[in-house]
Amino acid sequence: MSRHEGSGANALTRRAVLKGAATLGGLALCLRESGRLAWAGQAPLYGVAADPGGAVDNPLVFVAIHPDDTVTITVHRPEMGQGIRTSLALVVADELEADWLRIRIMQAPADESRYGSQDTDGSRSMRHFLEPMRRVGAAARMMLEGAAAARWGVPVSEVVAERQQVLHRGSERRLSYGELAEQAMRQPIPEPQQVRLKDPAQFRYIGKPSTRSVDGADIVTGRAVYGIDTRLDGMLYAVVARPEVLGGKLVHFDAQAALAVPGVVRVIEIRPHPLPAQYYPLGGVAVLARNTWAAMQGRQALKLRWDDGPNRSYDSRQFEAVLQRAVREPAKVVRNQGDALTALRQGGRRIEAEYYLPFLAHASMEPPAATARIVDGRCEVWAPVQAPQATRDLVTSLLGLKESDVTVHVTLLGGAFGRKSLPDFAGEAALLSHAMQGAPVRVMWTREDDIRHDYYQAVSLERLEAVLGATGMPLAWLHRSAAPTENATFEAGAEGEDQTEYGMGMNNIPFRIPNIRLEIPQVAAYTRIGWFRSVYNIAHGFAVQSFIDELARAAGRDARDYQLELLGPPRRIDPHSLGDDWNYGESPRLYPLDTGRLRAVIERATLEARWGRPMPRGHGLGLAATYSFMSYAAAVIEVQVGTRGEIVIPRVDVAFDCGPQVNPDRIRAQLEGACIMGLTLAMYGEITFNEGRVQQSNFNDFRVLRMPEAPREIRLHLQPSSFEVPPGGVGEPGLPPIAPALCNAIFAATGRRLRRLPIGNPLSAREA
Amino acid sequence: MRTELRVNGVSVKVEATPDTPLLWVLRDELGLTGTKFGCGMGLCGACVVHVAGQPVRSCVTPMRAVLGKSITTIEGVAGERVGHAVQQAWLTLGVPQCGYCQAGQIMSAVALLRESPRPTDEDVNSAMAGNICRCGTYLRIRAAIQHAAEQLRSTP
Numbered sequence: 001m002s003r004h005e006g007s008g009a010n011a012l013t014r015r016a017v018l019k020g021a022a023t024l025g026g027l028a029l030c031l032r033e034s035g036r037l038a039w040a041g042q043a044p045l046y047g048v049a050a051d052p053g054g055a056v057d058n059p060l061v062f063v064a065i066h067p068d069d070t071v072t073i074t075v076h077r078p079e080m081g082q083g084i085r086t087s088l089a090l091v092v093a094d095e096l097e098a099d100w101l102r103i104r105i106m107q108a109p110a111d112e113s114r115y116g117s118q119d120t121d122g123s124r125s126m127r128h129f130l131e132p133m134r135r136v137g138a139a140a141r142m143m144l145e146g147a148a149a150a151r152w153g154v155p156v157s158e159v160v161a162e163r164q165q166v167l168h169r170g171s172e173r174r175l176s177y178g179e180l181a182e183q184a185m186r187q188p189i190p191e192p193q194q195v196r197l198k199d200p201a202q203f204r205y206i207g208k209p210s211t212r213s214v215d216g217a218d219i220v221t222g223r224a225v226y227g228i229d230t231r232l233d234g235m236l237y238a239v240v241a242r243p244e245v246l247g248g249k250l251v252h253f254d255a256q257a258a259l260a261v262p263g264v265v266r267v268i269e270i271r272p273h274p275l276p277a278q279y280y281p282l283g284g285v286a287v288l289a290r291n292t293w294a295a296m297q298g299r300q301a302l303k304l305r306w307d308d309g310p311n312r313s314y315d316s317r318q319f320e321a322v323l324q325r326a327v328r329e330p331a332k333v334v335r336n337q338g339d340a341l342t343a344l345r346q347g348g349r350r351i352e353a354e355y356y357l358p359f360l361a362h363a364s365m366e367p368p369a370a371t372a373r374i375v376d377g378r379c380e381v382w383a384p385v386q387a388p389q390a391t392r393d394l395v396t397s398l399l400g401l402k403e404s405d406v407t408v409h410v411t412l413l414g415g416a417f418g419r420k421s422l423p424d425f426a427g428e429a430a431l432l433s434h435a436m437q438g439a440p441v442r443v444m445w446t447r448e449d450d451i452r453h454d455y456y457q458a459v460s461l462e463r464l465e466a467v468l469g470a471t472g473m474p475l476a477w478l479h480r481s482a483a484p485t486e487n488a489t490f491e492a493g494a495e496g497e498d499q500t501e502y503g504m505g506m507n508n509i510p511f512r513i514p515n516i517r518l519e520i521p522q523v524a525a526y527t528r529i530g531w532f533r534s535v536y537n538i539a540h541g542f543a544v545q546s547f548i549d550e551l552a553r554a555a556g557r558d559a560r561d562y563q564l565e566l567l568g569p570p571r572r573i574d575p576h577s578l579g580d581d582w583n584y585g586e587s588p589r590l591y592p593l594d595t596g597r598l599r600a601v602i603e604r605a606t607l608e609a610r611w612g613r614p615m616p617r618g619h620g621l622g623l624a625a626t627y628s629f630m631s632y633a634a635a636v637i638e639v640q641v642g643t644r645g646e647i648v649i650p651r652v653d654v655a656f657d658c659g660p661q662v663n664p665d666r667i668r669a670q671l672e673g674a675c676i677m678g679l680t681l682a683m684y685g686e687i688t689f690n691e692g693r694v695q696q697s698n699f700n701d702f703r704v705l706r707m708p709e710a711p712r713e714i715r716l717h718l719q720p721s722s723f724e725v726p727p728g729g730v731g732e733p734g735l736p737p738i739a740p741a742l743c744n745a746i747f748a749a750t751g752r753r754l755r756r757l758p759i760g761n762p763l764s765a766r767e768a
Numbered sequence: 769m770r771t772e773l774r775v776n777g778v779s780v781k782v783e784a785t786p787d788t789p790l791l792w793v794l795r796d797e798l799g800l801t802g803t804k805f806g807c808g809m810g811l812c813g814a815c816v817v818h819v820a821g822q823p824v825r826s827c828v829t830p831m832r833a834v835l836g837k838s839i840t841t842i843e844g845v846a847g848e849r850v851g852h853a854v855q856q857a858w859l860t861l862g863v864p865q866c867g868y869c870q871a872g873q874i875m876s877a878v879a880l881l882r883e884s885p886r887p888t889d890e891d892v893n894s895a896m897a898g899n900i901c902r903c904g905t906y907l908r909i910r911a912a913i914q915h916a917a918e919q920l921r922s923t924p
Contacts, residue, residue, distance in 0.1 A: 081866030081903045213859075219867030220855040222802020222842030226868060229801040237796065262785060291796040292805075293788045365806050365814055365868040365902045414804070414868030415902050447807045665862050669905070673865055676904025699811040699900060708893040710906040 046587035048128035051119065053112030053389060057132040059140035059189065061114060062092060069164065069178030071098045076108040076115035077125045078386055079215065080364075080413035080420065081673075082731050083666035084125050086214045088133050090205040091662060095137025095198055098177070099164040100205060105214045110388030110408035118410075120386045121421045121531060122584065123629040123729025126662055130727050138195045140184070147183035148175050200660075200723045207661050207721050215412065226414045227384030230371040232440035236265055238432050239295045239444060241302055242284035242453050245692035246527050247275050247309035253285050257301035263294025267302070268435045270428065275310075276492050277528045279394045281428045282453060288432065292444060308692055314526040316359065316459065316689040326482040326521035327354060327463035332496065335507045335579030338515030343476035349468040351554050355543040356756040359687035360457035360532055361702055366414020367450040368425035374438030378405045383426040384413035391423040395430040417677075418531035422455045422489075451702050452694040455530025456687055458483040462543030466513075472555025473565065476515040481506055483539060484525035495522035497536060503582040505540035505628055505736060510573050510595045511566040518579070527689065533677060534732040537628045541736030542743075545624035546755065549744040559623050559744065560606045570596025584629060590726050591630050597657050598627055600719060601634040604655035608717050609636035615749070618642065619650075622745025624737035629729030631658040632719075635675070635737040637711075639745040645763035647683065647746070649711040654737075657719035658728035668716050671734040675714050678738025680705040683761045709761065771835060775800070776844025786832035790824075791815045793831050794841060802842040802871050806900070813899030814868065816875040817841045823879040825898075842871035850920060851878050857916035865903035873899045877913050885917060 048055040056062075064072040073089040085105050093103055108115045117128065141161045148166035149156040158169050167174045205211050218224040243249065255267035265288050272283025287298035344350065370383035372395070379399055385391045385408070392408045395401070413420055425443055432441040445453075460483035466474040485501060487494035497506075497520050507518050532538070552562035572592040575583040583591060602625045606612075611621060618641050625634035634655045640648040654671050661667055684703035688695045696702040743754045752763070770783045775798060782797045794800040794817070803826060806814030810825040817826045818840040819833075845851030854877050857863075864870045873896070880887055880895035887895070892913050901909070 079866075081864075083865070213862065213864070215867065216859050216862070216864060219864045219870055220842075220858045220874060221846060222800070222871050224867055225801070226804075228805065231799060231801070291784070291788075291792055293784075293792040293796070296808075363902060365812070365866070365900065366804070367806075413866060415866045417902070444805070447809075447812075669862065669865055669908075672907055673904035676906060677902070698809055699807050700809070704900055704902060705904075705906075706898075706900060707896045707906045707909065710904075712889075714907055 046585060046590070048117060050585050051117040051128070053115070053117030053119065055128060055132040056114070056116035057135040057139070057192065059136045059143065062133070062136045063096065063140045065177050065181035065184065067178045067181060069176050070102045070104055071096070071177065072104045072106050074106045074108050076118050077129070078118070078120045078388065078410050078413055080120070080386065080416035082125070082670060083213065083663060084120070086211060087126060087663040087666055088129060089214060090211050091130060091133040092137035094203050094205040095134045096141045097161045097163060100211060102164060103214070107410050109410065110392040112389040118388045119390070119421070121418060123732045127630060127727045127729055130660065130662060134197050135192060135195045138197050139190050142190050142196065143184040143187040144177060144180050146187040147180045151175065151180070151183065207664065209664055211663065224412055226366050227382065227411045228366055228369040228414065228444060230382040230411065230442055232371065232373060235371065235440040235442055236288040236436065237290070237292045237295045237444065238286050238288045238441050239299045239446065240270065240284050240286045240428060240449070241299050241304055242282045242449065243272065243306055244452070245306070245308040246277065246311050248306045249309060250283070250285065250304065251307050252305040254303035255285070257303070258287055258298040261294055261298040261301055263290040264298040265289055266436065267298070268432060270431055276488065276490055278490050279390060279422055279424055279427065281424050281431060286428070286432055288436065288441060296446065311526045311692045314689050314692045319459065319526070320356065320461065323459070323461035323482045323523060324354070326523055327461050327480040329521070331480055331519040331521035333517065334499070334502055334520050335516060335518040340476040340478050340515035340517035343515040344465055344467050344478060347467070348475060349554060350465070351468065351551055352463070352465040353547055353550055353755055355462045355539070355546060357460045357539040357542060358685070358757065359459045359527070360681055360685045361451050361454045361687050361696070362417045362419035362532055363450065363702060363704060364415030364417055364419055367445040367447055368420070369442065369444045370426040370429040371440060371442040372426070372429035372433040373440040374433050377401070378407070379430060379433070380407045380409065381426055381430060382409045382411055383423065383429070384411050384416070384420055385423045385426060386413065386416050386421040387423060391426045394423055394427050398427050398430055399434055417533045418535070419454060422530055447699065448697045451696050451698060455489060455528040457532030457538065458486065458529045458536070460536070460539035462539055464543060464547040466547070466551055468551065468555055472557055474513045474551060477511070477513045478517045479506060479543070480519045480521060481540065482521040482523050483536065484523055484529050486529045486531060488525035489528050489530065495524050496520045499582045501536045503580050503584070504536040505544060505626055506536070508575055508578045508580040508593060508627070509544060510578065510593050510598065512568040513566070533674070534628060534735040537626065537732070537736040538681065538739070541624065541626045541628070542739045542757065545626065545737065545740035546743055549622070549740070549747065550753065558612070560602060560611055563602060563623070563625065564599055567595045567599055570594070570599060586630060593627060597632045598625060601625060601632045601655040601657050604717050604719065605634035605636045605653050608655065608715060609638070609651070609653035611636060618749055620745045620748025620750070622741045622743065622748055624740035624744060626733070626736040628733045628736055631656065631728030631730065631733040633733050633737050635741040637741040637745045639742060639749055641746060641749045641763070647761045647763065649679070651713045651715065652711045653715045653717065654734060655717040655719065656734065658730050658733070659725040660723045660727050661718060661721035664718060667718060667730050670730050671716050672714050674732070674734030675738055676705055676710060678735045679742065682739035682742050682757055682759060684758050686758050773834065773839060774837070775839045776841060777847065784831055787830045789827050790817065790829045790831055790834055790839070791826040794826060800841050800843055804868055804871055806869065812869070813872040813876060816872040816899070818875060818879060821882070823876050842874060845875065845878055850881050853916045853920050854878050854881065854912070857912040857919065861908050861912040861915060863905050863908040863912050865905055869899065869901045873901065873909055877909070877916070881913065881917055881920065885921060887913065887917060
């Protein structure tokens with residue numbers, strides 16, 4: 001999901017240069033030059049080493065122990081509801097043998113050279129930082145032990161750190177962490193290979209069910225600070241009228257009436273950046289006022305005339321026809337095994353189907369918002385961003401400053417789901433502050449702005465064809481996926497999915513089918529395409545898992561048994577053998593596709609859901625299983641469809657395997673949330689364009705699931721946690737199986753096959 | 769206009785045009801940012817506060833409609849028994865994900881429990897139908913409301 005390409009030049013060697021004494025009052029452990037993990041000599045780079053920021057595991061960057069015996073842990077990844085501020089901190093605290101009640105959290109500002117990769121998308125935080133953060137905590141613990149041993153003049157082998165104290169085994173002497181803090185700072189930082197990690201059996205917090213959330217109390221009392229909550233002295237409130245069509249330009253504007261609104265201070269034109277849109281502000285006219293309401297009233301009073309530009313005639317209905325033509329013709333082959341085309345011609349039972357996913361908006365509850373201020377040529381930004389470093393780079397470039405003169409403070413994110421990986425709104429705040437001679441300006445997007453100017457999840461049409469042999473199993477499989485690529489947001493003219501996009505659940509299908517052909521038609525983008533939670537896995541998962549259900553039905557087989565037979569016996573598959581040279585950027589050796597684990601979640605979910613149980617009239621069970629972001633998920637949904645097509649969901653069972661579990665309660669929360677979000681997009685999610693304009697605007701016409709429609713029960717079944725395998729993602733992988741499981745359940749209940757999202761509630765008459 | 773509002777038990781002076789939605793008076797003039805903006809049309813419930821004990825959507829409630837009435841926001845709701853119990857239940861059950869909508873959820877839940885100490889599942893669904901959570905915490909909210917109700921019934 002990252003924009004950034006891997007760079008071998010990032011493999012810096014670890015430096016252990018102490019910068020000097022602490023400069024922050026009360027901090028006993030001081031900061032030093034950040035050391036990067038040594039990955040030199042390994043090629044190609046995988047995992048976090050391939051991310052531009054890499055990983056930093058220097059304890060002095062992340063841990064500060066104070067004389068009052070409290071511990072500050074710096075969390076460098078933005079918090080958007082996934083619980084990462086709690087989860088990363090508890091990893092450090094566990095290895096550090098710190099007392100959770102004495103932990104304070106500091107949110108790191110944007111600085112990847114200091115903290116390592118901060119780009120929080122792709123379900124990577126725990127995947128990439130479980131091990132580095134364990135080393136951070138363990139190294140700090142060893143430094144405390146070293147300091148105590150030196151103080152007592154005993155071998156370090158005789159001392160042990162335990163619950164915020166170091167004790168000497170021979171004499172029962174004890175020193176608190178606070179007492180040792182200053183001396184610990186001067187201890188040598190253990191080399192990575194010398195760092196002694198805990199045995200997982202000794203964990204106090206990792207994998208335990210009830211570690212207190214670091215933000216919960218502030219959230220329930222209204223004290224938590226999101227991007228929209230920044231308040232600075234003299235701050236102006238801005239809203240922006242943006243071009244209604246992507247690439248549109250202002251021809252004329254009249255600000256007179258706007259300026260007459262009480263409280264309005266200035267009206268400022270923001271010039272658009274030429275396409276491709278990238279991270280740049282869209283341009284338009286900003287109204288700055290003494291309060292939000294005046295700014296909104298002022299914007300309404302603007303008289304604006306636009307030249308709509310090259311996308312003026314874009315129509316998503318017509319584009320659907322373009323996609324349809326594209327998937328019905330041969331296209332670029334991205335995986336070819338056997339000879340699917342011949343096998344498809346040779347007869348047997350032939351099945352074909354097309355599945356449609358429309359554009360989707362993220363609609364995080366906190367719309368985009370950011371604040372900027374410039375003092376003495378130094379710009380400070382406060383923003384709810386998933387990509388802090390990209391935000392810093394954007395502001396640096398927009399204002400023509402040095403990177404060192406730009407500070408980006410990361411606030412809490414009121415939801416994000418991929419939208420806030422693209423910091424155009426922070427660029428607006430910086431430009432407006434600059435236009436106001438550095439005065440603090442907060443830009444807030446209204447809901448209409450958010451829905452109409454999103455970086456959308458790509459529309460997609462998926463065509464599948466198969467021919468079944470005598471046993472009912474497929475002999476051939478042809479899949480064409482036509483969708484604009486996210487790359488088009490960054491490179492003019494980029495067309496069709498790239499390997500990081502078709503690598504999400506299209507080419508890495510581990511089914512035992514002798515002839516497989518996968519093709520990617522080249523289709524263009526006419527709007528900003530972005531990343532939405534689980535990204536292209538949504539369309540691919542929906543199509544593949546619906547189609548397997550269709551094949552099973554055609555073969556007269558049980559859908560679970562059929563899918564298990566397609567997967568075959570447990571195997572660890574090298575993703576390269578599936579034509580997947582990407583593998584989410586992870587090592588194919590560390591992260592093979594393990595069909596045993598996929599089988600296991602299918603077996604678990606169906607067992608727990610009592611798959612095959614007799615259903616009342618109008619009820620049905622549907623199954624779907626997907627592998628994404630290195631984790632395995634299976635969902636069984638029970639649906640009840642009323643006589644007028646109204647959908648009720650009595651129960652959902654989800655089985656999930658992400659390998660080691662750090663914070664099981666937050667894993668459950670993510671799976672619950674992914675289920676609701678998956679149901680939302682299945683039932684309601686749709687953005688359409690007419691004359692280049694988004695036709696939806698707010699929660700009245702871009703509907704999301706509300707409580708009465710939520711499942712009565714979501715039963716989560718986590719596979720046993722295992723530190724024998726590397727960590728998988730958590731935030732996204734729960735989403736892809738939901739829509740197909742729902743539609744398969746509706747088929748089971750009604751015999752209606754739904755191939756077009758959204759299906760509506762009640763079910764719409766429109767069908768593929 | 770200059771006027772006085774009664775917010776969380778305290779009289780405060782504000783200056784705003786009478787048609788200014790209460791949401792912006794609370795957030796921009798009084799710095800009470802716990803109440804959130806979500807839609808501006810009374811569709812999502814992120815901005816729910818209590819006016820004279822009733823839940824209202826502050827994004828579509830003009831200031832002139834609340835003059836002389838007592839206003840409670842998320843920052844003040846702990847001062848009453850039901851408010852505190854609901855907040856505690858939210859923590860006990862780990863309801864919040866991003867947390868942004870939770871002030872509005874809590875204010876709606878408190879209003880429900882004040883009226884219905886033993887809400888049925890249907891009562892909960894209908895009282896909370898106006899509050900959107902994009903993170904999808906609905907099932908935990910349902911459970912937390914029942915948990916708070918039990919706590920309130922078991923402690924005098």
